[in-house]
Amino acid sequence: MPGLPTVLSIISSFALFVLFLAFQGKPAFEALALVFEGAFGSSFAWENTLQRAAPLMLTALCVALPARAGLIIIGGEGALVLGGLAAATLPLWLTGLPPLATLIAMGMVAMLVGGFWIGLNGWLRQKRGLNETIGSLLLSYIAIALFNHLVEGPLRDPSSLNKPSTVGLDYSLMIGMISEDSFRVHWGLVAGIVACVLAYVLVRHSVKGFALDVVGGNVRTARMLGLPVNRLVILTCVLGGAAAGLAGMYEVSAVQGSANASLIVGYGISGILVSFAARHNPLAIIVCATLVGGIEASGSLLQRRLDLPDATTLILQGLLFTNLLAWEALVGRITQWRIRLEEHANKSKGAEVQHG
């Protein structure tokens, strides 16, 4: 029952959320209804939700893929901002190509940079014995500092006065909406879904994915079987980082039009929540990203209709995460307990047979 903790935690965190609001004397059930209305209640709400979910799918993959090999990478933010920066600056040097080719090149370079950054984490862990969680967090800080330095220094467009940015992209390089009239979500959503499906095929239906499960399950077994552990670990890091880098490219070319500090808004951090909620299953990421995107979208409505502070949805997200960890631990404990019981039962059965 791999999805059980997720379902239980969604139910329990919404229950706690209602209690929390009721305790403060706020209209709890109205708020709950507004959460659903703001997230999924109309076609506009769906657009709003999916637009917010799109980058989360890609940054969640940056956590989920290395997690298959047993790594906890939390530095997706760094890969995202550097990927975005690379994508924003590439057209300045690569001129004369048709827009589509430039866009593809931008996507490639963003994935390369993002992949390199997280790949570095994998390499440091395998070759230098560095804890990948701490390492990725610190590398992410370095990436953000580097990004700020470049955007406010050498790569700054002198005409960006009060908000330092790189030179704006040409209009032809801006990625539009999937449909201007009926479905106003940018193409990053499609990229996110495709990436999740590809990742699913990789981890569930390929030899590499099976090898990864072995590495993630027990690295000694993997070594004994002669699996190329280092290469597999670094591969997942590179792929995860590439996904986060691509998210940066879409933020630049579909939303911002240049690289600036607005890329650093925590997509990488929310991606961690999404990936854990999805239990690192790439297909479940699509669902969980939509859920988190929906909660964020509904925050808007809660503020406007009930005058609740913005922190309300943060509390809901926090509840979701802590409940998830709690249920996961609990379900894990119960499973272990059951296994032990069954073992016990088998043993006593065996004993009976001997006696008989």
Added chain:
Amino acid sequence: MSDLDRRKFLKLAGLIGITAAMPFSFARAADKPLVVGFVYVGARDDFGYNQAHAQAARIIRSMPNVKVIEEENVPETSAVQQAMEAMIRQDGAELIFATSFGYFDPHVLRVAQRYPDVRFAHCGGLWDESKHPKNVGSFFGYIDEGQYLNGVVAGHMSKTKRIGFIAAKPVAQVLRNINAFTLGARSVDPEITTTVIFTGDWSLPVREAEAANGLIDQGCDVLTCHVDGPKVIVETAERRGVMSCGYHASQAALAPNGYLTGAEWNWETPYRAHVEAAQKGETMNNFLRGGLAEGFVKASDYGPNVSAEAREQADAVKASMIAGEFTLFKGPLKDNKGNVVLAEGEALGQTDVVLEQMNYLVEGVRGDI
């Protein structure tokens, strides 16, 4: 497993959504009030930039036939586009105040193109008649006038002749404030220097506290700042027993002893102008600017320890600013590297857009861009 959840979830969500959405679509048929939306980049109670906006929004809330809706902590990403669209589509907003600088390009411009009947008033942007939509307007205040007054008061009160200025980023608006403050202080005593520390971002409370302590350790006895929330800096100054000048909103309550005065926004004035124009159906004022005289900015009340001479001189300067007789940036003016930026006889009026592109620190400022 996850597929099953999703289906269940969709069903439930759809049901609740449809029932909840019903009554709202009928709500705005009758004689409807003007729905005004406010979007803030930070928290409404940050003792700073966002609080100054939220305070004015509260006043607008009490205007007749106006309904105010607000949303805080909206980042400068597609989230703000979604927030503005949601205000328009879910709540029928007809006038939206986008209060953070980074909302302007591309977010406000994009949404404004899609909703030509909705007015968008943006704080701080440079509206350009040749390329920007007519339903977008920018408003801003000349708060450097308040900073100059801060400088005058600080100049009188400082004993060490060293003043500390904690700034977010070396961008034009911030540089203009640092320079105005320094000019004010040095108009009292040309020996005074302002030491600047750039923290690197608009809201970094830990680094701001470190910078404040560092400046006090270096001998600065008055602190001021240009960050989104001056709370930490003013509190640190008070705790360490030095004086402070406020910014954005009044921080007097945080430092009953050391607070001298502060440069505050008075957004009520431009807000009211835009709301009234929308109610009367007048065309939008696309470029609204003003200083002390127009009531766009104001100075905090003097703190209890401000000396009589300081009050007297600051009041005199304020009166001449309000009378329109005062020029803040005039030659001869040198930057802190010795280059002449304004020659003898040159003067820049407050409305001059050259000032909105400032890229130097004046003589007397210790620090590099």
